[in-house]
Amino acid sequence: MEKDPICGMMVDPSRAAGSTAYGGKTYYFCSAGCKSTFDKNPAKYAK
Amino acid sequence: MATDPVCGMYVDEATAVLTAVVRGRKYYFCSETCLETFTAPEKEMRALKRYTAFSLAVGFPLFVVAVGMELGWWLVDLMGPMNVLFFLAETPVQFIAGWRFYRGTHDAIRNRSANMDVLIAMGTTAAWGYSAVVTWLPILGVRLADVSTYYDTAAVIIGLILLGKYFEEIAKGRASDAIRKLMDLAPRTARVVRDGREQEIPVEQVQVDDIFVVRPGERVPVDGAILEGYTALDESMITGESIPVEKEVGDVVIGATINKTGLLKVKATRVGADTMLNQIIKLVEDAQVARAPIQKLADRVSAAFVPAVIAVAIGAALFWYFIGYSMFLPVAEGYGLHTSLTAALFVMVAVLIIACPCALGIATPAAIMVGTGKGAENGLLIKGGEYLEKAHKLTTVVFDKTGTLTKGKPSVTDVVHFSVGTEADVLRFAASAEKGSEHPLGDAIVRAATEKGLALEDPQDFEAIPGHGIRARVGARAVLLGNRKLMAQAGIPVDAAEATLQKLEAEGKTAMLLALDGRLAGVIAVADTLKDHSVEAVRALRTMGVEVVMLTGDNRRTAEAIAREVGVDSVLAEVLPGQKADKIKELQSKGKVIAMVGDGINDAPALAQSDVGIALGSGTDVAMEAGGIVLIKDDLRDVVASIQLSRRTVRKIRQNLFWAFAYNTALIPVAAGVLAGLGILLDPILAGAAMGFSSVSVVTNSMTLRRFKPEL
Numbered sequence: 106m107e108k109d110p111i112c113g114m115m116v117d118p119s120r121a122a123g124s125t126a127y128g129g130k131t132y133y134f135c136s137a138g139c140k141s142t143f144d145k146n147p148a149k150y151a152k
Numbered sequence: 153m154a155t156d157p158v159c160g161m162y163v164d165e166a167t168a169v170l171t172a173v174v175r176g177r178k179y180y181f182c183s184e185t186c187l188e189t190f191t192a193p194e195k196e197m198r199a200l201k202r203y204t205a206f207s208l209a210v211g212f213p214l215f216v217v218a219v220g221m222e223l224g225w226w227l228v229d230l231m232g233p234m235n236v237l238f239f240l241a242e243t244p245v246q247f248i249a250g251w252r253f254y255r256g257t258h259d260a261i262r263n264r265s266a267n268m269d270v271l272i273a274m275g276t277t278a279a280w281g282y283s284a285v286v287t288w289l290p291i292l293g294v295r296l297a298d299v300s301t302y303y304d305t306a307a308v309i310i311g312l313i314l315l316g317k318y319f320e321e322i323a324k325g326r327a328s329d330a331i332r333k334l335m336d337l338a339p340r341t342a343r344v345v346r347d348g349r350e351q352e353i354p355v356e357q358v359q360v361d362d363i364f365v366v367r368p369g370e371r372v373p374v375d376g377a378i379l380e381g382y383t384a385l386d387e388s389m390i391t392g393e394s395i396p397v398e399k400e401v402g403d404v405v406i407g408a409t410i411n412k413t414g415l416l417k418v419k420a421t422r423v424g425a426d427t428m429l430n431q432i433i434k435l436v437e438d439a440q441v442a443r444a445p446i447q448k449l450a451d452r453v454s455a456a457f458v459p460a461v462i463a464v465a466i467g468a469a470l471f472w473y474f475i476g477y478s479m480f481l482p483v484a485e486g487y488g489l490h491t492s493l494t495a496a497l498f499v500m501v502a503v504l505i506i507a508c509p510c511a512l513g514i515a516t517p518a519a520i521m522v523g524t525g526k527g528a529e530n531g532l533l534i535k536g537g538e539y540l541e542k543a544h545k546l547t548t549v550v551f552d553k554t555g556t557l558t559k560g561k562p563s564v565t566d567v568v569h570f571s572v573g574t575e576a577d578v579l580r581f582a583a584s585a586e587k588g589s590e591h592p593l594g595d596a597i598v599r600a601a602t603e604k605g606l607a608l609e610d611p612q613d614f615e616a617i618p619g620h621g622i623r624a625r626v627g628a629r630a631v632l633l634g635n636r637k638l639m640a641q642a643g644i645p646v647d648a649a650e651a652t653l654q655k656l657e658a659e660g661k662t663a664m665l666l667a668l669d670g671r672l673a674g675v676i677a678v679a680d681t682l683k684d685h686s687v688e689a690v691r692a693l694r695t696m697g698v699e700v701v702m703l704t705g706d707n708r709r710t711a712e713a714i715a716r717e718v719g720v721d722s723v724l725a726e727v728l729p730g731q732k733a734d735k736i737k738e739l740q741s742k743g744k745v746i747a748m749v750g751d752g753i754n755d756a757p758a759l760a761q762s763d764v765g766i767a768l769g770s771g772t773d774v775a776m777e778a779g780g781i782v783l784i785k786d787d788l789r790d791v792v793a794s795i796q797l798s799r800r801t802v803r804k805i806r807q808n809l810f811w812a813f814a815y816n817t818a819l820i821p822v823a824a825g826v827l828a829g830l831g832i833l834l835d836p837i838l839a840g841a842a843m844g845f846s847s848v849s850v851v852t853n854s855m856t857l858r859r860f861k862p863e864l
Contacts, residue, residue: 106660106705106706106707106710111618111619112591112593112618112621113619113621113634113662113664114562114592114593114662114678115660115661115662115679117553117554117555117680117704117705117706118705119552119554119729119732119754119755120554120555120560120751121703126480129393134590135562135591135593136590136591136592138590138591139591139618142161143403143618144409149619150614150618150619
């Protein structure tokens with residue numbers, strides 16, 4: 106289980122609505138909305 | 153190598169001359185009979201009925217008269233003329249009603265393989281031929297010791313075997329009823345909106361993106377998405393779900409379902425062969441034509457069998473001609489056999505007819521057709537006989553967790569309140585703040601509040617702060633909902649909730665803090681929950697003696713918590729998405745026969761690796777789904793039902809093979825005269841009756857599959 110960096114929701118990677126690779130790490134998202142928020146400014150939300 | 157869809161014989165496409173195109177697909181046939189059977193079932197059945205009646209109407213009276221003559225009751229002195237009469241009566245039966253066996257023999261020779269028609273043609277022709285010789289020679293002045301004839305034998309055998317074939321045709325007709333019933337579901341017309349007007353057009357002319365209208369009480373013509381309106385739809389004919397399903401704007405509607413209450417405006421998304429209904433039809437059709445492994449075995453046995461039978465028949469005939477008759481004189485006389493020649497003939501015909509594995513060709517298909525048809529009625533699409541057999545051998549069922557055992561979307565699991573108000577208040581404010589949110593977390597909270605009947609207000613000044621949470625004004629209160637960072641930023645201490653937060657997070661849940669007017673009010677936890685019937689389904693499988701395993705990417709602790717709740721035997725945790733297929737392979741290397749249950753599209757590799765992949769309700773794209781079994785409904789009890797149906801069907805197949813093959817093979821020695829020492833021979837007419845009976849019993853046995861009901 107991975108945590109969506111935008112909303113904090115626990116997400117099953119195999120069922121994630123979307124994912125983005127950034128800075129050598131893959132981030133998983135609960136919905137398209139959270140993914141697009143992340144993608145607009147990855148540096149701000151990446152851990 | 154193509155397969156004849158009627159009798160299952162292999163046909164070389166390169167040399168095949170008998171082909172037909174039915175419903176858009178090309179089929180290859182081994183004989184004219186099979187071709188005609190396939191292309192004109194009703195015509196065939198009516199003709200068959202006539203021939204059967206004709207044969208038996210001639211045969212039985214002949215039989216009665218002949219028996220009477222043999223026993224000396226009547227017409228004993230008129231044997232000569234009576235034989236001519238018999239000849240005139242039976243010859244039409246032999247060559248008109250019995251024509252199919254000659255055609256089949258001809259085709260078998262052409263294809264250089266043996267089939268059952270050869271046995272029947274040989275047997276009945278021997279009876280007829282001998283009788284004809286015995287009839288006409290005396291007229292030409294040759295004296296014969298014994299002028300008994302066997303026209304009745306030939307006619308009755310033909311009649312009884314045709315009767316069996318008639319039953320087989322009924323079986324095929326009823327079994328493909330499932331497909332025909334599905335096809336009848338498709339509406340003929342659709343009401344599309346073109347140029348601002350409603351027009352009724354043939355359903356074939358509807359195109360993707362057309363807008364059409366479905367009034368209450370009408371059938372949806374093609375698959376589409378609702379643009380306007382909301383309603384309840386009866387989807388039972390596709391999914392097997394008897395309760396109407398409520399749908400609204402944005403939801404998918406399925407062609408052939410019935411719109412019950414509301415007026416709908418729909419945009420067509422899939423038409424023609426792509427509609428769900430047609431995908432299902434194709435799937436069921438393919439399943440019924442596919443050769444199950446056990447059927448292929450039966451076909452091979454049959455092909456080797458026929459020449460062996462002919463050899464035995466000729467051998468027995470020779471034995472009886474040279475030795476047997478004199479050795480068993482009283483027995484032969486008891487059966488009305490007055491010469492060694494007639495004894496040899498009697499035995500040969502008996503062996504040829506009893507050995508004929510006539511029902512073998514339909515033993516497996518009949519059961520598979522009824523089984524897959526029954527499955528389709530209930531939203532269980534089994535793609536072919538081989539999956540039935542594998543389901544029969546299952547040791548283990550592996551369930552994917554997220555989206556299969558669980559709903560795949562978050563629901564509220566815990567609501568905790570501190571200092572302020574009550575639990576209901578916590579939920580009410582959080583839900584009001586999240587009202588109209590499209591985010592899964594917000595949706596979960598709103599649902600929970602609505603289910604509890606809480607009244608929600610619209611939020612004001614809503615603001616989503618990524619990485620933190622949301623802020624809004626509900627009525628007069630300032631609401632904050634989010635994580636520790638959000639609270640820290642607002643200067644709200646959360647020590648009181650720390651223990652709760654940690655406990656919930658350890659359980660793998662998403663925990664959110666709620667603050668009202670600057671003070672900590674409560675914690676709401678959200679997590680993916682089990683589907684309604686997961687526990688029941690797992691329990692039923694274990695009761696059936698099947699091992700149940702859960703497969704998930706969760707960490708071990710969270711996974712084991714859910715595993716305990718749902719009741720599985722073991723857990724495979726922390727499995728990366730790309731590793732699922734390998735895990736299945738590992739289990740298989742331990743000798744287990746695995747059924748994997750998962751998403752038909754996302755889990756395709758793992759489903760393909762397993763022995764039987766069971767794809768769970770992914771939507772309307774059934775054709776695209778991997779796996780040997782596709783479940784239309786999103787109900788885990790269907791997993792249990794599909795396994796039970798498969799097992800029941802395989803049992804039927806085995807019973808059918810027994811009735812088609814075993815008992816008549818056991819009688820071959822009797823027909824050959826092995827029990828002559830006990831005074832027992834097998835009358836060819838009884839052999840014919842046994843063969844007709846085997847077809848009848850296979851068919852009726854298969855029909856009992858329609859009574860199948862899942863036991864949970």
